[in-house]
Amino acid sequence: MNPPRFDGNFKHMINRLISLGLKREQLIGGHVSQGDFQHEAWIRKQLKAMSKKQMGLNTPIEEVTFIILDTETTGFRPDLGDEIFSIAAARIKNGEITNRYSTFINPGKTIPESVQQLTGIQDEDVSHAPFLKDEIQSLLDFIHHHIIVGYHIGHDLAFLNHFLWKTYKTKLPQSSLEMRKVLESFLPGMSFPLLDDALRYFSIECTNRHQAESDVFAMCELWQKIFAIIRKKNIQTLYDFYGYIR
Structure with a gap:
C-alpha cells in the first residue's frame, strides 16, 4: 500500500x-x-x-455590540480538570437583545452532586450534548469580535481560554468587561459582590438561577438598566464609556 x-x-x-x-x-x-x-x-x-476587528474607541456607544456571557462548570479550576457543561450568551446592542445562544456541553466527566443540586442540571442532561471542541466554532461565530460582558466574567474566560490554549495554543483576543465593576462605577458608594445583589437592587427576577441561559437573560435585563444610566449621563462613545468606568 x-x-x-x-x-x-x-x-x-x-x-x-x-x-x-x-x-x-x-x-x-x-x-x-x-x-x-x-x-x-x-x-x-x-x-x-477577531483580533483585527476590535471596536474603535470613537465608536458611538449605541453602535457597540456587547456579548453577555455565562458558563456553568464542574468546579473552579480548569487547570485541575474542571470542565464547562453549559454555555449561554446574548448579543445586546443599544440596550436591545439582537440574538441569543445556548447549549449544554458534554464535560466528559460526572458533574459533582453539589453542582447538580445548585444548577438543577443532571448528568443525563449533558450526556448527548456536543463536546466543547465540536461546539467552539459555533460559539466563536456568535461572539465574533464583540466586547464580552459578564458577572465574575474572569471565571468564564479562564475556562474558555484554558481550553483554547490547551487545544489550539491561542486565546480569545477581544476585550471583556466585569459587570460588577461597571455597575459600581455608575452607582458610586454601592457594592454588588454577587449577581444576586445586583438583581435584587433592580428587582430583576431570575428563574432557574445558576443555569447559564437564565442567568444570561437576567444579566441582559441588568445591562439594560446600566444602559439607561449611560444614556442619562450622555456618554457618547466607547472612549467615554471606558473613561467613566476607569
Whole structure:
C-alpha cells in the first residue's frame, strides 16, 4: 500500500505536533485527520480576524455590540480538570437583545452532586450534548469580535481560554468587561459582590438561577438598566464609556 500523501501545510502541522511530543505513527496512523487540522486552522483564522476587528474607541456607544456571557462548570479550576457543561450568551446592542445562544456541553466527566443540586442540571442532561471542541466554532461565530460582558466574567474566560490554549495554543483576543465593576462605577458608594445583589437592587427576577441561559437573560435585563444610566449621563462613545468606568 502506498503511504498517504499530504500537502505542504499538512506536513508542517505534522512536524509541529511531533515537536510537541506526539509520535509520527499516532498522527499518520489515523488518530489525527486532516480534518482536525483544517478545524484548527479555521479556529486560528477566526481568532486572528477577531483580533483585527476590535471596536474603535470613537465608536458611538449605541453602535457597540456587547456579548453577555455565562458558563456553568464542574468546579473552579480548569487547570485541575474542571470542565464547562453549559454555555449561554446574548448579543445586546443599544440596550436591545439582537440574538441569543445556548447549549449544554458534554464535560466528559460526572458533574459533582453539589453542582447538580445548585444548577438543577443532571448528568443525563449533558450526556448527548456536543463536546466543547465540536461546539467552539459555533460559539466563536456568535461572539465574533464583540466586547464580552459578564458577572465574575474572569471565571468564564479562564475556562474558555484554558481550553483554547490547551487545544489550539491561542486565546480569545477581544476585550471583556466585569459587570460588577461597571455597575459600581455608575452607582458610586454601592457594592454588588454577587449577581444576586445586583438583581435584587433592580428587582430583576431570575428563574432557574445558576443555569447559564437564565442567568444570561437576567444579566441582559441588568445591562439594560446600566444602559439607561449611560444614556442619562450622555456618554457618547466607547472612549467615554471606558473613561467613566476607569
